[in-house]
Amino acid sequence: xxxxxxxxxxxxxxxxxxxxxxxxxxxxxxxxxxxxxxTMAGAIAVLLNAFTRDIPNQYLxxxxxxxxxxxxxxxxxxxxxxxxxxxxxLVFSASLGYQLAKxxxxxxxxxxxxxxxxxxxxIPQMAKISLDLAEGLPKNVSNLIVDAGGVVNTVDGxxxxxxxxxxxxxxxxxFGGTGLFTxxxxxxxxxxxxxxxxxxxxxxxxxxxxxxxxxKAFAGIIPGxxxxxxxxxxxxxxxxxxxxxxxxxxxxxIQAPLINMSQGFFAVLIITLLxxxxxxxxxxxxxxxxxxFQSLYGVAMVENxxxxxxxxxxxxxxxxxxxxxxxxPGGAGVTLALIIALLIFSxxxxxxxxxxxxxxxxLFNINEPIMFGLPVVLNPLYMIPFIVAPLVTATISYFxxxxxxxxxxxxxxxxxxxxxxxxxxxxAGDWRSIxxxxxxxxxxxxxxxxxxxxxxxxxINNNNS
Numbered sequence: 001x002x003x004x005x006x007x008x009x010x011x012x013x014x015x016x017x018x019x020x021x022x023x024x025x026x027x028x029x030x031x032x033x034x035x036x037x038x039t040m041a042g043a044i045a046v047l048l049n050a051f052t053r054d055i056p057n058q059y060l061x062x063x064x065x066x067x068x069x070x071x072x073x074x075x076x077x078x079x080x081x082x083x084x085x086x087x088x089x090l091v092f093s094a095s096l097g098y099q100l101a102k103x104x105x106x107x108x109x110x111x112x113x114x115x116x117x118x119x120x121x122x123i124p125q126m127a128k129i130s131l132d133l134a135e136g137l138p139k140n141v142s143n144l145i146v147d148a149g150g151v152v153n154t155v156d157g158x159x160x161x162x163x164x165x166x167x168x169x170x171x172x173x174x175f176g177g178t179g180l181f182t183x184x185x186x187x188x189x190x191x192x193x194x195x196x197x198x199x200x201x202x203x204x205x206x207x208x209x210x211x212x213x214x215x216k217a218f219a220g221i222i223p224g225x226x227x228x229x230x231x232x233x234x235x236x237x238x239x240x241x242x243x244x245x246x247x248x249x250x251x252x253x254i255q256a257p258l259i260n261m262s263q264g265f266f267a268v269l270i271i272t273l274l275x276x277x278x279x280x281x282x283x284x285x286x287x288x289x290x291x292x293f294q295s296l297y298g299v300a301m302v303e304n305x306x307x308x309x310x311x312x313x314x315x316x317x318x319x320x321x322x323x324x325x326x327x328x329p330g331g332a333g334v335t336l337a338l339i340i341a342l343l344i345f346s347x348x349x350x351x352x353x354x355x356x357x358x359x360x361x362x363l364f365n366i367n368e369p370i371m372f373g374l375p376v377v378l379n380p381l382y383m384i385p386f387i388v389a390p391l392v393t394a395t396i397s398y399f400x401x402x403x404x405x406x407x408x409x410x411x412x413x414x415x416x417x418x419x420x421x422x423x424x425x426x427x428a429g430d431w432r433s434i435x436x437x438x439x440x441x442x443x444x445x446x447x448x449x450x451x452x453x454x455x456x457x458x459x460i461n462n463n464n465s
Contacts, residue, residue, distance in 0.1 A: 023103040028184070029290035031096035032298060038091060042084030043412040045077035046309050050411065050428035054308075081309050088302050089179030093119035096187040104195035110220040111191045118190035118231035119183045123174045124245045174247055177302035181255040182247045184295070189234070190227040197223035255299065262296040263318050265398055272327060272394045273387065279332050280376070280383040286332060293320050301412055308410040308428065317401050321409045324365075325426045325433075326397035329419030329441055331367025333386035334393060336419060337444030338452070339370060345449050347456040364416040381451055389447045393440040406432045 032039075052070035060066065067074070084091075097115020101108040197203070203219040210218075238246045261267060271289060278285030286293070301319035308314060330336020339362050342355035351374060358370035376382045400406045407430040413422050419441065423433035 024100070024188070025291040027096060027099040027103050028295060029287065030099045031092060032290070032294040034095045034099065035088075035091055038084040039088070039412060040414060042081050042086075043305065045080040046085070046305055047411045047413070047425060047428070049074055049077045049081075049309065055429045078309075085176065085302055085305055085309070087175045088177060089119070089183045090116070090175050092180055093183035093187055096184060097191050100187060100191040101195060104191070104199070106195045106198045107216055107220055110216075110224060111194055114190045114194045114224050114227050115183075115187040117228055118186040119179070121228070121232055122182060122186065122235045122245070122247050123179070124247070176306045177299045178251045178255070179247060180295075180299050180302070182250045185250065186231055190231050193227040193230050194220070194223045197226060259296055259300055259316065262300070263316060265395075265402075268318060268394055268398050269391060272323070272390050276332060276387045276390055279371070280378065280386055282377045293323075297323070301409070304408060304410045305412065314408050314410060317408050318398065319409050321412050321426050322397065322401065323394075324415055325409060325413065325417075325419070325423040326436060326440060327394045328390050329365070329393075329422075329437060329444075330362045331365050331371075332390070333367070333371075333376065334389040334441070334444040334448075335367040335370050335376070335386075336362045337389060337441050338374075338376070338382075338385070338448045340441075341445050341448040341452045344445075345452045345456075351452075351455070363418050365419070366416070381455055385448045385451045389444040392443060392447065396440060396443070397436060400436050406430060406436050 053067050053074050056064045056066040094112045094116045098108045098112040100115070101111020104111075198219065202222055204221055206215045206218055235246050238249070242249065262271075271292065275285035275289050278288055297318070297320035300316035301321055303315050304319050328334050330339070335358075339355045339359050342351050343359070346352050346355070354370060354373045358367070358373065361367070361369050371377055374382070376386055397406075401408055407427045409426045410428050411426050413425045417425065420434055420437040423437045424430070427433045
């Protein structure tokens with residue numbers, strides 16, 4: 001065990017620390033964190049609609065009294081969702097632009113607007129409709145449609161009416177989770193160009209007598225213009241060369257394969273393992289892996305929530321909140337189970353005292369008191385169940401969800417929501433999630449118990465010696 005610990009400390013921890021401090025990954029993580037006020041508001045709106053509309057409709061039928069009574073609240077929740085999760089990619093592009101500019105120590109507001117503009121310019125703005133008519137149109141009607149810009153074709157007695165209009169954004173397709181990767185890519189392209197030119201003073205310089213706010217705005221004109229033209233050129237050339245818009249290509253060729261890959265069992269297991277290996281050495285594994293979580297599982301979470309709100313099929317079985325509500329109840333390592341095991345099995349008074357102090361925070365998934373007070377961090381005995389327990393709960397939860405024993409997570413709940421209740425809310429009221437949560441906690445207690453007992457015996461042996 002000591003050799004393994006030494007190897008990890010010498011070879012793996014420096015790499016993990018370097019990755020955790022990498023400014024681009026930190027910018028992605030902080031961009032998602034900054035968006036928490038609107039993402040949580042949107043999640044709460046969807047959750048309330050689940051309990052006032054979807055669940056009553058499912059069990060009581062459409063037109064039931066509960067849903068009718070809450071119609072005003074349901075409508076308001078829909079508006080909140082429209083202004084939050086439904087435009088997630090739009091907000092993310094602004095948030096990431098701000099954080100990247102901040103990381104490069106240039107005007108963050110300028111970076112935010114450059115990033116937002118570079119994303120919006122790539123969204124298709126042409127709406128097209130096509131309608132097959134069983135009967136032909138009178139010539140005067142056909143001419144009227146053609147004069148208005150439409151197309152009328154008759155083939156084999158079937159008349160096809162086609163029309164298109166500019167200035168239409170496909171709100172549902174591009175502003176939600178589908179556009180997140182494009183927003184991320186073009187935030188990096190535009191803000192890095194913007195920051196590069198600012199850092200090299202390729203700017204419009206005004207006299208010192210000009211107010212700083214005006215001087216700063218003028219300084220960003222050349223870098224911002226170059227950054228936007230660079231983004232526009234990429235969009236234009238890609239569409240000309242491939243005959244498809246770039247946002248659709250990124251969503252299908254990059255985003256979808258990566259998210260689908262993350263849905264695999266081994267991907268879930270590896271992420272869980274990495275988070276907990278980092279934690280046992282005192283590094284905040286969840287934060288270090290935050291960019292991966294949000295870029296892949298966070299996108300899946302947004303897609304699930306938006307699909308649930310609109311009544312569509314849930315696209316992904318596993319999402320970011322699946323880890324929070326099922327894999328590590330009480331915090332990383334399933335430390336709520338550790339606390340319970342300490343209170344039941346431990347003979348060491350100091351550890352029982354720490355467990356009592358850590359119980360209330362642990363019920364709200366705050367596990368720092370037990371992690372550093374016991375401690376679990378750098379504890380060669382406790383690091384084994386700390387890693388094994390979440391791997392087991394991840395396995396149980398993953399297959400329970402994949403095989404349909406429990407509904408997929410569709411709502412993001414606040415991370416301080418107590419275990420068991422959090423799973424019930426996150427699955428929009430699936431009672432089977434309560435059983436899954438209790439099974440996971442029970443099995444984790446069983447995993448932790450022998451090590452808690454062994455720690456007590458070890459203390460007795462040390463005292464006798």
